[in-house]
Amino acid sequence: MVALNKIPDCDGLSNLEEYQLGTRPDYFDSDGDLLPDGWEHQHGLDLLKHTPLDLDSDGDGLDLFDEYLNGTDPNNNDSDGDGTDDQEEVNQGSFPNDSSDGGQPPDPDEMLTVKIIVGDPSGSHSERWTVEVTDLKTDSTILNHQSPAFGE
Secondary structure (H helix, E strand, O other), X not given: OOOOOOOOOOOOOOHHHHHHHOOOOOXXXXXXXXXXXXXXXXXOOOOOOOOOOOOOOOOOOOOHHHHHHHOOXXXXXXXXXXXXXXXXXXXXXXXXXXXXXXXOOOOHHHOOOOOOOOOOOOOOOOOOOEEEEEEOOOOEEEEEEXXXXXXX
């Protein structure tokens, strides 16, 4: 028996929602466009039709993939409503989902560059990985990405 409230593919949709929407409960991206089914559903995109990643539906300068990576709303050019558009905030290092920064970049002493290397060091191509970045202050997920297939 399959648990209907489980989210085995980390796309934000339960098995029941996947069934109701006609998406794959075992794979985060049913249409293969690198945007998780749950994110596409949340933002009114077609979960079963490949969406062009370079589409900028809100005119803020961020394409759909950048909107996904930055956790911004692809239908709102100023996701946090602070008066600074999402692309400007991303470019200057401020947080496009946090209006408390007033659209201003952080002090350089507060910035950190992190290099993440993900892969299958064994060369067996038998692993499937997920990267999740969480804001420790709010305990909210900032980024969640799963490898498209084993060994990729």
